[in-house]
Amino acid sequence: MSFDDWYRQDRLPHIYCAGCGNGTIINCTLAAVDQMGWKKDDTVFVSGIGCSSRAPGYIVTDSLHTTHGRAIAFATGVKLANPDLHVIVFTGDGDLAAIGGNHFIHGCRRNIDLTVVCMNNQIYGMTGGQGSPTTPKGCLSSTTPAGCAEMPFDLCELAIAAGANYVSRWTSYHVKELEKAVKVGLETPGFSFIEALVQCPTAFGRRNKFRQVADHVEYLRAHSLLKAKSDRLLAEGKPIPEDMFVVGELARRNRPALGVKP
Amino acid sequence: MTRIEFWQGNTACAEGALAAGCNFFGGYPITPSTEVAEIMAAKMPKKGGVFIQMEDEIAGIASIIGASWTGARSMTATSGPGFSLMMENIGYAAMTETPCMIVNVQRGGPSTGQPTMGAQGDMMQVRFGSQGDYAIIALCPANVQEMYELTARAFNLADQYRVPVFLMADEIVGHMREKIIIPDSMPQIPRRPLVKGTLPFKAGADLVPGFPQFGKGYGVHVTGLTHDERGYPAATNPQLHEALVRRLVDKIENARHAIADFDIINPDAEQVFIAYGAPVRTVQQVMHDHPDKNIGFLRLRTVWPFPEFALREFKNVKRFLMPELNLGQMAREVERHVRVPVVSIQKLGGELTTPTELVAALEAPL
Numbered sequence: 095m096s097f098d099d100w101y102r103q104d105r106l107p108h109i110y111c112a113g114c115g116n117g118t119i120i121n122c123t124l125a126a127v128d129q130m131g132w133k134k135d136d137t138v139f140v141s142g143i144g145c146s147s148r149a150p151g152y153i154v155t156d157s158l159h160t161t162h163g164r165a166i167a168f169a170t171g172v173k174l175a176n177p178d179l180h181v182i183v184f185t186g187d188g189d190l191a192a193i194g195g196n197h198f199i200h201g202c203r204r205n206i207d208l209t210v211v212c213m214n215n216q217i218y219g220m221t222g223g224q225g226s227p228t229t230p231k232g233c234l235s236s237t238t239p240a241g242c243a244e245m246p247f248d249l250c251e252l253a254i255a256a257g258a259n260y261v262s263r264w265t266s267y268h269v270k271e272l273e274k275a276v277k278v279g280l281e282t283p284g285f286s287f288i289e290a291l292v293q294c295p296t297a298f299g300r301r302n303k304f305r306q307v308a309d310h311v312e313y314l315r316a317h318s319l320l321k322a323k324s325d326r327l328l329a330e331g332k333p334i335p336e337d338m339f340v341v342g343e344l345a346r347r348n349r350p351a352l353g354v355k356p
Numbered sequence: 357m358t359r360i361e362f363w364q365g366n367t368a369c370a371e372g373a374l375a376a377g378c379n380f381f382g383g384y385p386i387t388p389s390t391e392v393a394e395i396m397a398a399k400m401p402k403k404g405g406v407f408i409q410m411e412d413e414i415a416g417i418a419s420i421i422g423a424s425w426t427g428a429r430s431m432t433a434t435s436g437p438g439f440s441l442m443m444e445n446i447g448y449a450a451m452t453e454t455p456c457m458i459v460n461v462q463r464g465g466p467s468t469g470q471p472t473m474g475a476q477g478d479m480m481q482v483r484f485g486s487q488g489d490y491a492i493i494a495l496c497p498a499n500v501q502e503m504y505e506l507t508a509r510a511f512n513l514a515d516q517y518r519v520p521v522f523l524m525a526d527e528i529v530g531h532m533r534e535k536i537i538i539p540d541s542m543p544q545i546p547r548r549p550l551v552k553g554t555l556p557f558k559a560g561a562d563l564v565p566g567f568p569q570f571g572k573g574y575g576v577h578v579t580g581l582t583h584d585e586r587g588y589p590a591a592t593n594p595q596l597h598e599a600l601v602r603r604l605v606d607k608i609e610n611a612r613h614a615i616a617d618f619d620i621i622n623p624d625a626e627q628v629f630i631a632y633g634a635p636v637r638t639v640q641q642v643m644h645d646h647p648d649k650n651i652g653f654l655r656l657r658t659v660w661p662f663p664e665f666a667l668r669e670f671k672n673v674k675r676f677l678m679p680e681l682n683l684g685q686m687a688r689e690v691e692r693h694v695r696v697p698v699v700s701i702q703k704l705g706g707e708l709t710t711p712t713e714l715v716a717a718l719e720a721p722l
Contacts, residue, residue, distance in 0.1 A: 102577075105588060135573040140422070151577050151589060156570040158425060159579035159589075160418065161448050167415035171422025171430070172570065174406045175380050179426065179571050197418075200411040 097124035100134070105152050110145065111219075113299075113307035115266035115292030119213050120149045122269055122290075123182065126276035130180075137180045140169040142194060145220045145294075146186035146213035163194030166201040169208050170353075177355040180280070183210040187228040188218045191247045195227075202256030205284040207353040211276060212249060212287070215294035223297030230337075234301040249289050254345045259284030261345040265291040265314040268341065275343065284351030291339070359538050365503040365530040366433075369459055369523065370395035372507035373431055375542045378457070379405035380430035382419030384412055384438060387471040388527040389461035392433035413438035417445040421454045425578065427547070427569045429511050433459035435527075437468060439478055440485075446520055447486030448580045450604060453557070453565065455514035455547060459507070459523045461530040462681075464706050473706020474527035476633055476681040482522050483660050489601050491608035493615055494522040494660040498636035500534045506617075506657060508542040513615060515547040517607060518564050524659065526681065528634040528708055550574060555585040563607035609661050616663035618656045625652030626674040627718055630690060632656040635679040638709045642718070645711060649718065659686065664693040675699055677717050679709040697722075 101124075110116050127137060137155045141147035143162035150157035160168045165183045173181045190198050190212050201208065217235055218224040225235040225242050228249065232241040253261045260282040262275035272290055279286030293299060293310035304310035319327075319334065321342030327334055334340075363371070370392045373381075381396040393409070400407040406423070410416040413434050420430035434442065439460050449456055464470030465477045478485075482494050493513050495506040507523055514521040550556055550566030556576045559565045568574035581589040582597045590596050608615070621643070622628075629639045629651060636655055643651050652670055656663070667676075667690065675697040678687040684700030691698045701717050703709045 134575065136571060138570055148589075151579065154575050156425070156568075156575060157577050158422065158570075159577065159581070160421075161444050161580060164414060164418045164445065167410065167418035168422040170408070170410070170415070171380070171382055171419030171424075172426055173422075174408055174419070175423035175428040175430070176426035176571055196411055197415055200415070 096128055097121055100124040100128065100153055100155070102152055102154050108152055109148055111296040113293065113295040114145070115215065115294065116145055116149065116213050118266045118269060119211060119272070119290045119292060120152070122273040123211050123276050124153070125273050126280055127182070129277055130280050132180050136178060137182070138172055139182050139184060140165050140172060141184040142189040144186040144189045144218070145215070146184050147189060149184040163189055163192070164197060165189065166194065166197040166208065166210065170201065170204070170206055173207060173353040177207070177353050181208050183208055185210060185212050187212065187214040187216060187249070188226045191227040191249055199252065199256040202253050202258040202285050202287070205257055205259055205349050205351045207283055207285070207351050209276065209279045209286040210288070212289045213292050214249065214289055215292045215298055217294055217298040219294045219297045223301060250287065250344050253287040257285070257349060258287045258345065259347055259349055259351060260286035262287070262343045263289040263291070263339070263341050265318055265341065266293060267311050267315040268318070278343070278346070282346070283354045284349060358540055361536050361538060362533060363500055363536050364391060364533050365497070365500045365525065366391035366461065367395060368500045368503035368536055369433070369507045369525065369530070370399070372504035372542070373457070373511070374399060374403060376429065376508035376511040377544050378429045378431050378511060379403070380420060380423035380428040381405070381407045381432065382410050382423065382430070383416040383432040383434065384410055386413070386435045386438045388463055388530050389433040389435045389459060392459055413441040414445060417442045417449070417456070417458065420456050421445060421449050424454050424456050425570045429515070431457035431459065433461065435461050435463045436465045436478060439481065443485045447488060447490065449520040450486065450490040450492060451580050452578050453518035453604070454520070455518050456520050457510045457514050457523070458520055459525065462524065462526040464704070470706045472527065474634055474681060474708065475704070475706065476526055476685070479524065479659065479682060479685040482524055489605055491605045492520055492522060492660060493517065493608060493658070494524045495617070495657055496524050496632035496659050497529055497657070498633055498655070499529065500532065500536045502657065503529060504536060504538070512543070512545040516545055516564070517611065518567065519608060524633070526633050556587045557583060558585040559603060559607070563603050563610065612661035612663055613665065615658055615661060616666065617658045618654060618663055618666050620666065620669050621653040621655065622650060623652060623669045624672050625650050625670065626672050628652030628654060628670045628673045628676050629714070630654045630656065630676055630678045632659050632686070633681070635681065635709045638679060638711055638714055641711045642714045646715065651718070662689050667693055674722055677701060677714070679703065679714060681709070
């Protein structure tokens with residue numbers, strides 16, 4: 095891997111907490127980008143607000159760190175105005191699914207040629223640990239002190255229903271699978287959505303009984319249900335355990351896409 | 357070849373933008389600005405540009421900012437409710453020094469208000485609507501000809517000063533139809549590119565940095581956070597923040613003489629009207645009807661940055677009279693620059709100030 099070349103060395107050290115999973119996701123994404131053979135001059139990273147959205151600031155390419163929730167809308171302008179550019183969006187669960195939910199579904203519907211990588215830590219990390227639309231039911235956060243009472247979004251189901259060409263989910267444990275998924279996303283014309291569940295020891299882990307970073311990563315691994323296994327359970331009429339989430343390639347299709355260079 | 361048309365104001369705006377080389381329109385339909393988007397939808401693809409109808413006005417302005425960073429001359433058009441939604445990203449454009457053009461065909465507010473009626477209620481919002489201190493440029497057309505010409509000029513100003521520029525029209529001017537003379541071509545002043553090797557947010561004497569277009573190898577990081585001259589976040593540095601914000605304001609305020617566009621008529625008069633947008637037409641009617649009254653007139657096309665120096669041209673003025681389709685928003689700005697009374701002639705409801713109302717104000721005892 096030569097993802098090192100894609101980092102701005104003069105921006106280090108970074109702002110992420112010790113044990114944060116975001117760096118893993120950024121590494122996997124850059125490794126996939128590097129394998130594409132794309133030139134740095136032709137690649138643009140766009141983001142909104144939050145921990146995930148600081149990522150483009152550490153990458154040497156042109157990058158647009160925008161307003162909360164709006165990254166996909168900004169990226170749409172970049173891509174349509176210059177389809178020669180490869181445009182990748184870094185986002186998080188709060189940025190994408192709460193304030194930016196509308197832009198997310200419309201990006202999928204347009205099937206605009208972007209690759210969106212969501213670092214889903216299931217909490218608002220940067221503002222100190224408030225509940226997000228993906229905080230699991232019962233989990234503690236500073237705004238759900240008695241446990242989250244709401245049902246979380248399934249971001250991948252949302253992307254599939256809204257029309258994205260490629261949808262995949264992995265975790266910070268599954269680095270090789272994630273890297274491959276991002277690469278397929280980059281190769282696929284149209285809207286590609288890759289959700290990466292990540293540990294957030296500072297805001298999520300310490301409130302939810304993950305005393306060590308590794309405990310949380312192990313939780314993500316143990317509660318990942320491979321797509322093939324999930325399909326088998328469904329075919330056999332067996333229930334999928336409520337605390338499990340499906341990982342793998344969840345959609346891959348060839349709907350007409352917007353912003354693809356003719 | 358110069359030609360004559362009979363156009364609606366909004367048509368003139370869209371055509372003026374195309375004549376100015378606008379090649380990206382991202383927006384959301386809203387009365388009374390929708391015709392601008394409709395014309396762009398029909399004509400832009402034929403010119404090789406991009407038209408996209410976004411999911412809301414927030415996305416509309418986001419898309420034009422994104423497009424601008426690839427070098428596009430980009431614009432959106434909206435009215436009050438959509439304008440309110442755009443405020444956060446307008447601040448982002450100001451902070452990141454993104455050239456873009458925003459048309460606001462003003463209607464009666466607050467809230468949904470009067471979608472089909474004219475107003476000038478957004479004159480303070482355009483200047484101060486997004487959080488923090490910043491500066492913008494706002495132009496006000498009073499007729500269909502100016503809808504065309506000021507739109508075209510707005511793109512040049514946006515590129516020259518790297519700032520969002522606003523065409524603050526109103527429903528009356530946007531929907532009226534009148535004669536327009538189409539010039540052969542509109543002058544286009546291109547964006548000054550960043551000199552390679554220069555820091556991307558380091559400005560020279562004019563306080564405007566060169567533009568590091570995406571895809572050209574600059575590797576620029578653009579952020580709405582307080583940033584240093586490299587473009588890197590530096591949000592906790594007090595001196596750097598103050599210097600940045602002061603530069604963003606000064607680059608516009610210092611250039612206000614060059615940006616200003618106004619007419620001074622009868623500078624020796626004792627009673628002087630000041631108007632912009634549709635009420636200009638009422639003042640013109642009164643001056644036409646009462647040549648004996650020796651009326652002075654400051655006719656503004658640039659409203660922000662406010663050309664306060666123009667007020668000093670009226671040496672004998674005893675009072676300024678300012679008709680506006682709001683509760684005296686710009687009259688308040690004039691008041692802080694002059695020592696004589698400023699009579700705010702206010703009109704709400706959607707109809708234009710009448711000549712009778714202006715004559716009554718003229719004849720009121722000094």
